[in-house]
Every structure is written in C-alpha cells, then in structure tokens.
Amino acid sequence: MPRRGVTRWAVWTLPAPVLAVLLVVELLAAVTTASSIPQGLTQLPHDWALVMAVLIGAGILSTEASLGVERMRHRSDESPHIDLSSVWTFAAAALLPGAAASAVVLGIYAHLYARVWRGGIPPHRAIFSTATVVLAVQAASAVTGLVDRDALFKSFPGLALVVAAVLAYAAVNMVLVVAVIVLSGPNRDLATFLHVLTRGDEAVLEFATLSMGALAAGAMGALGPAYAVLVLPPLIVLHRTVLVRQLEEAASVDGKTGLLNAAAWHVRAARALRRAERTADHAGLLVLDLDHFKLVNDRYGHLVGDHVLAAVAAAVRAEVRDDDLVGRFGGEEFVVLLPSTDGDDGRIAAVTVAERIRGRVAGIRVEVPDADGTVVVDDLTVSIGGASFPADGADLSQLLEVADTAMYAAKRAGRNTVRMGLHAVPSGAVRPAPRRHHS
Template sequence: MMALATGWAVHATFTQHVSSWHLKTFALIAVVAILQTELSRRLERQRRTLAAGPHVNMTSVWLLPAGVLLPGQLIAALSVTLYCYLAFRSWSGTRPSEAHRVAANITTATLSACAAGTVTLAVPALSVTAVCSAGLTYFAVNTLLTGLGLYLANPAKATVESCLGGMDDNLLELATLCVGGLLVMVLSQEPLLSVLVILPLYVLQRSMLIKRLEELATTDQKTQLLNATTWQDGAQREISRAERDNGSFGALMIDLDHFKRINDTYGHLAGDDVLKAVAAVVKQETRAHDLVGRFGGEEFVALLPSTSKEDAIVTAERIRQRISELVIPTQTNEGEEVAIERRTASIGVAAFPLDGASIEEVMAAADAAVYAAKNGGRNRVVGSMPASPRDIVLAAA
C-alpha cells in the first residue's frame, strides 16, 4: 500500500499542475489543522490512550477537502504533515519502533483522500452529490484499508469490531467526514471561514472523551459487561419500577465450575479469554434491555425485567447449554496454542417478589440456588425455593 501511495504521489507530481490557489489552499488547511490539533492535544492524547478499538482521529476533516480540491502530491504532503505532527505532539509515547504505524496511517489516509478526489473527476463542478460521493468513498476505502491492516497485525485475535470498529467509532468517522464535506464548500467559497471548524471539532472530541470515561466507569473491562456497582444501581431502579407497576423480574446468578483449574493449568490470560467468551454468550442469550453484569471473579449476574421465574429458568438453561458447547481458542503463558472446551456453569434462578422484597434478598436466593446446583453435581440450573406464604405477606406489609 505504501508503494501505491508513493507511486500515486509521484505520478501526480508529473501529471497534475499545482496552481497558486492550490498552494494557498494547502497552506490554509495545514495551518488550521495544526492549530486545531494543538488546541485539542490533551484531549486527543487521552482519547487515544483510552480507545478500546481502532482510534478515530479528526484528520479526515482536513484530508477529505484536500482530496477533492488539491492534486495528489499536495494530498500526500498534507497527510505526512498532519500525521507527523500528531505523532510528535498528540500521541504521547510514540517511539521510533512505532514509526511503521505512523507510516501506515499516512498511507491509508493518502489513498483514501486520493480515491475520494478521483470520484469527483467524473463531475464537472462541485455539487452535493459529488461531495457526498467523495465522503462515502473516503469512508469505504479508509475502513477497508484500516481493517485489513489491523487484521494482518494479529489474525489470531482479530474480530469484526476490533478491525472495523464499533457503531460509535464509525458514526464518529462519518460525523468528521460530514464536517469535512462542509469544509469543501467553505474553502471553495469563503476560505477564511474554515477557522470556524475548530470549536465544533474540539467539542466533538471532548464529548467523545467524556462518553468513553463514562463507559470505563460503568463497564467491567475484561468482559465489557456492567460492573458490579453499575449493575446494582440498575437493579435498584428495576426494583422501584416493579414495585410501582406491581411487576416482576427474574434474576440469574451464573458461576463457572472449576474456573480456578483453568488459571492454574493454562494461565490467567487464558482464563480471561474464557470469561470473555462466557460473557458474550450471556449477552447473546439475553435481551437488549436486560441487565447483565460481572459480579466478580467467575460470577455473572443477569436481571430479566417483566420475566417470570419459569421463563428465567428457560433462559438460564439456554445459557448453560451454550457455555457447555463453547470451544475457546487461546494461549498458555508459554505461548502454546490451546482450545478450552467442555466448560460448565452452575446457575441459580430467583424472582421478584416471589423470592424476596429487595434486590439483596432476591440475589441471596439466587446465590443459594447456585450452591444447590454445585452440591447437586454442577452444570445445572436450579430455581430457588420460594419464600413461604407468611414471608410474602410480611414482605408486602
């Protein structure tokens, strides 16, 4: 890809004329981009440090207009300028050994911008259709090249989200391209108004950083489920709602059987891969509005609103069956490839208000059912023993 980008720039040098307007536009974009980068340097550094997947920076805001308005050699020059500046000023900790990553980013950005510009050649004048087509082309090429690079960097652990980014990542990239599309029209009509882009970009970066910090504060980082505190807060709100509407909910306590053996045999990194796989199963087998969290260690919890105890037991059985069918590729501490399979889980099921009048009582009942499942031979689902009629009357009083 680097050879292709270099060849494109060299070819443009001999075939595309560079006018004084091109040079002025290039200088204006570079100055405004560097100014915006400098003002948001700390935000960018934090966002990059905390990024869970592919990091989306703001360079497409500047490179899309460059792709549409400038010849290929200036597109490449702008890409080199912006990414080198980012590497030395915003990306704290960039080492010489990581220069290949900067080069890969420059290559991807240059090819994406040049491809976007090529699309507009078929249109005699700038128009909404031309700018939108250029933006979509930039997005498609950039996503494809970035995803391919991330996949080749680590094929064994590559996933669709780790290579192509999540929904939020792609929406952010599309948002920056929308700003870039508007900047195309500004540069072609009133170039000096391009400085007005700086503040919206700063606010966008700041809002994404705040959102990421909120996610980190509420999410278990190993499994991406709710952490124990956030799950407890959500459960308390569900109790209040159920009491107000005279409703009910089911609760699951999921405990992996003999999990310590995995850590002792294969290592803690392999144990983490098992936790992630189980978390994915629990998430897949529950609904979007169910509260699913990691309670600690190898324990998971799920609260199923507006669900009877019987239906909760059916859900728990599906989860138990899926866990037993898992084949989890991972590595030992020594780097040996292994596949962990035939893992099992003991699941306890309780319900509100049948098994308690508070979330603590309901979860205590589910926990007791987990112990009953383990004592009964493990790898099974057990429903809690319902409270006596007298207990229910006292709880209601």
C-alpha cells in the same frame, strides 16, 4: 537495526490473521497511493499547495489545542477510538486528488504520532491506523473526483456525491479497523464483527466528524482555504465533549470484559426494576459463575485467564438483547438483568436465555499466542442461577440472593447447568418476597 532487534518487534507476536491483515492493508495503501500519483498530477487545483498546507496546519493546530485531552483519552482508554482528525483528512479527500490527499494524511498522522501516540501505541498499530485512513481517503477522493471539484458543493448531484464519499470513507476505515479488533479477540465470527461495527457511539461520532469535514471542505472550496479556521473552535469543544463521555464510560465499564462493572450494574438494574414495578412488568435475573476458572489461571497464567473472561463476556453479550443489562461482579462471576420478560412471571424467558448462554460458553475456544506458540483453552462451562421479578424477590438484593443461591445449587448439581428460582433454593435459605397484586 540488528537483525535480532527486528525479530523482537511486538508486531511478530500478533496472531497470524491479524498480521496478515496489517501487511495487506499497508501494502494496499502504498500501492494505491503510488498508482494515483500520475492521474493526480493532472487533477490538482491551482491552489493545491495552499490547500494542503492549510489542511495539515489545521490538523496540527487542532491536535495541539486538544493535546491534553487526546493524551488523557489514550490514558483512560487504550482501545482504538475516533481521533477526530478525519475532519481534515476527509476535507482533503473532497478537495484534492488521491495522492495529494494521502500526503495530507501522512502529515497529520506523523504529527499525531509524535505528539500523542509515541510511547503509548506500538509503531505497527500507528502505521496500520495511518494506512486505513489513507485507503479511506483514496476511496472518498475517487468518489468526489467523479465530477469537477469546483462544482462539487454547488449542486444537488454534488451533495449526493459528498454523502457517498462520506459513506465510502466510513465503510473503508471502520470495516478495516473493526476487522483487526475482532481478529485480535477470542470470538472471530460475523456476529461479533457486526456487533463491534455497529456500536452506536463510535459510529455516530465518526459520521459527525466526517460531516464536519464535508462542511470544512465546502467552506474552503467556496470561500477560500482560510475559512478552515472556523472549524477549529467547534472541533476543540467536540474533543472535550468526547473526553467527558469517555471518562463516564470508563468509570462504569469493567476493563477486562467491557461489561458494566458491579457498581454501574447495580445502579442501572435497580432503576430498571423500579420501572418494571411501576408498569407491572416482569423481569429475570441471572447469576453466572465460570466453572473451574482457577485451574485456567493456575495452568496458563492470568493473561490467558483475562482472554477467557473476555470471551465469556462476549458470549453472554451475544445471547441477550441490546437493552439487557450485563455486568461483571468480579472474579469469574457475571450477572444479567432481563427486563420485561414475558411468560410464567419471567421464568421461561430467563431459563431460555440461560440455556443459550450455557451452550455458547461450552462452545468457546480461546487461542492466545505466547512465546512457545499458541495456548488453546476450551471445554469451558458455566453454572447459572436465576430469579424472576416479582415472584422471587421484591427488590434487587432479594433477587440477587435467590439467583446466587440457585447458582450454587447448579454447582452442587454437577456444574454446567441452570437452576431457577426459589424452588432451587434450600428451604429457609432465602426469605421469600411478599406477593404483590397489581390492578
């Protein structure tokens, strides 16, 4: 390939920390695989060729059987996600030494790239994904290799090693993938890393897939390689179940920020307020508007603006609880519902959260690589208006009206400030909610 073509590869546009991680991981995968070959030759089971062929074939068959599902998953969500092939790659790690298990990974992922990823995923990302799985397989194989593999599924110590191998596989694969995701984003801190790493659905799916891989390995080891075929039907069903969940999530999530979109937020917030009314609880509602965001778009372009929105969304999400509802209302406006806040009808807690968000946004520094170097956006501020339930409104629409008007009061006060409740709203601008008394 001409030298000029190499310099135009998309991989060179990645931020330096991301590029460094990619190269190190790929080098480690190559080195560990090569170094495991001599020892692996002495540990190969007698039917190693059949086991490898069955695992690669099963991986190909499961991909082909779910080809439409996998392609739809990639179209509906371009972010990295669990592809379920770890059923077969973990089984390889449990049954084979590291070098042979890595060969199974290469066979399965070469087919996955050719049939699903090609044209939709850059080659450097496919190579990195394969390298992380190779390292995960090497780690899991090292654990299961501590005992004779024939006895691995026939004793409690063997079961403990299988569980340890599952944890080793998940730790290596998930930590490396999440590290690159975080380094590619605007917030490169430990809190963001831990938040992405512990996302419930992806972690649960990963462990479910690895558990199926352990069961497949156990059946193949005890009864023969042909029993891998019994894993295919439930795996295909799992593919379709994951797609339904992913489509449901895509329909409720804002693509630029990962927050709830306006429609989904309205539905969930209204449900939360009805629950608060039944239990006589308080709640707080915040409306946030990024100050002078149009200047960012005009000066740097909408691509940089999208990175800024994602950074602000991450900052807001980091300052609220897991069960608080955070949404994007479009443009540069965000909304937060804080159920069951305590003290002063929810005002104190809401103001405290709003001030934390305001301070965190002011500290954001967004770096976006472009053709001329790196664009740096900082000095961001946000104006926040708030309302409390039931003091400022009897339903969601009234709370939004009060909070939105309070937010504009914060704008008039000079921006980068917080205004809360009806006392921040000009007289007559909002109809006060009727006071209700709970026994």
